[in-house]
Amino acid sequence: MKLIIKFYFLILLLSFASCNKETIDAQDDVDIGKAALKFDFGIEKKTLTAKEWTKRASLDPRYEHTSLVFDNKMWIIGGRGDSETPKNDVRYSYNGINWYDATPNADFPARFGHASAVFQGKMWVVGGKSYDPDDHDEQWDPEHDHETQDDEYSERNDVWSSSDGVSWELVTSNADFEPRNGHTLTVYAGSLWLIGGTSNDQSYAICCGYRDVWKSDDGADWEKVTDKAPFNLRSSHTTLAVGKTLILIGGDLKNGYGEIWYSEDGYSWHKALENPPFGDRAGHSLVSDGELLWLIGGRSTQNPPHGLENDVWYSKNGLDWSEAATTEEFPERIDHTALFFKNRFWVINGRGVPKKGQVGYTLLSDIWSLEEPGCCEIDDITLGIGSD
Numbered sequence: 001m002k003l004i005i006k007f008y009f010l011i012l013l014l015s016f017a018s019c020n021k022e023t024i025d026a027q028d029d030v031d032i033g034k035a036a037l038k039f040d041f042g043i044e045k046k047t048l049t050a051k052e053w054t055k056r057a058s059l060d061p062r063y064e065h066t067s068l069v070f071d072n073k074m075w076i077i078g079g080r081g082d083s084e085t086p087k088n089d090v091r092y093s094y095n096g097i098n099w100y101d102a103t104p105n106a107d108f109p110a111r112f113g114h115a116s117a118v119f120q121g122k123m124w125v126v127g128g129k130s131y132d133p134d135d136h137d138e139q140w141d142p143e144h145d146h147e148t149q150d151d152e153y154s155e156r157n158d159v160w161s162s163s164d165g166v167s168w169e170l171v172t173s174n175a176d177f178e179p180r181n182g183h184t185l186t187v188y189a190g191s192l193w194l195i196g197g198t199s200n201d202q203s204y205a206i207c208c209g210y211r212d213v214w215k216s217d218d219g220a221d222w223e224k225v226t227d228k229a230p231f232n233l234r235s236s237h238t239t240l241a242v243g244k245t246l247i248l249i250g251g252d253l254k255n256g257y258g259e260i261w262y263s264e265d266g267y268s269w270h271k272a273l274e275n276p277p278f279g280d281r282a283g284h285s286l287v288s289d290g291e292l293l294w295l296i297g298g299r300s301t302q303n304p305p306h307g308l309e310n311d312v313w314y315s316k317n318g319l320d321w322s323e324a325a326t327t328e329e330f331p332e333r334i335d336h337t338a339l340f341f342k343n344r345f346w347v348i349n350g351r352g353v354p355k356k357g358q359v360g361y362t363l364l365s366d367i368w369s370l371e372e373p374g375c376c377e378i379d380d381i382t383l384g385i386g387s388d
Contacts, residue, residue: 113181182235209233256280
């Protein structure tokens with residue numbers, strides 16, 4: 001039975017590369033199929049050239065933010081910064097090095113643990129966690145300890161959209177799904193899909209977590225596809241649409257999860273892989289370059305004591321994974337973001353390994369690019385193309 005499921009999953013993903021290319025002919029389909037079969041039996045290990053751009057980029061420390069590629073730019077939205085303070089700034093870059101404020105204070109409340117996507121020519125921000133003064137009698141004090149602050153934050157189920165990153169429209173202040181953070185938002189089959197997440201309010205969540213799936217065609221009205229998906233309650237997982245398939249990897253709640261799930265309709269989910277070689281993973285990034293799936297960093301219970309990783313894994317079909325080498329090691333991290341933009345992967349901020357004597361993770365303000373050798377004939381970063 002497992003063999004049948006794996007074969008079926010492989011067939012679903014064979015069209016992955018072709019779905020992301022502008023022109024494909026019959027011979028291309030044959031070549032892609034051969035490439036996938038070769039990958040199943042192993043290919044030469046990839047080595048990515050790693051470069052740090054932190055000094056030139058001058059980004060503020062942040063984590064639990066979101067990042068998008070939109071309008072030929074990279075975008076960073078919200079998150080947590082110094083003193084654990086939530087952010088509602090929106091920043092953009094043409095090249096990953098020069099960053100500009102679209103707005104230092106967006107119309108939506110400052111938040112972290114939210115989810116974002118590009119849909120219908122707009123950027124979307126959904127849910128997350130923020131401080132709501134209407135929920136508390138006392139004014140929030142950023143000097144409070146981390147746990148006290150978390151108690152003072154409230155999960156949200158609001159939905160916002162923007163066509164330029166400057167002006168944000170409130171689509172709904174109270175969506176049909178329960179308030180949450182640590183969920184995912186993915187564009188799949190012409191709709192927005194929201195999956196999982198967590199909440200401190202146990203009246204909403206079963207032991208503070210969700211395994212539900214919701215979809216929306218306009219961001220305002222949400223349909224519950226299922227509240228009983230077969231995977232465990234989880235947050236800090238990743239989802240990605242690959243052709244006609246929706247993929248979910250990892251996450252955690254009380255335990256870390258590593259299994260890989262897939263669905264063709266968002267309702268019926270199948271476990272493709274129980275124990276991937278990268279182990280359990282949460283707070284990682286999952287991104288596509290149009291040909292392969294790439295998983296970067298995150299936290300694993302298999303790497304004590306801090307559990308943070310800086311590894312890079314890739315797969316053609318979601319079943320067979322290989323670890324890529326990098327010319328330089330970037331710091332281990334969790335709650336970062338990763339994008340594929342102008343033929344490079346970009347790893348942005350997050351939380352790193354605690355410094356000696358430090359309680360809690362270190363906030364990171366760095367940015368790294370990863371690329372295959374010889375990928376770019378002209379280095380647009382060095383030339384500064386697209387900068388204001």
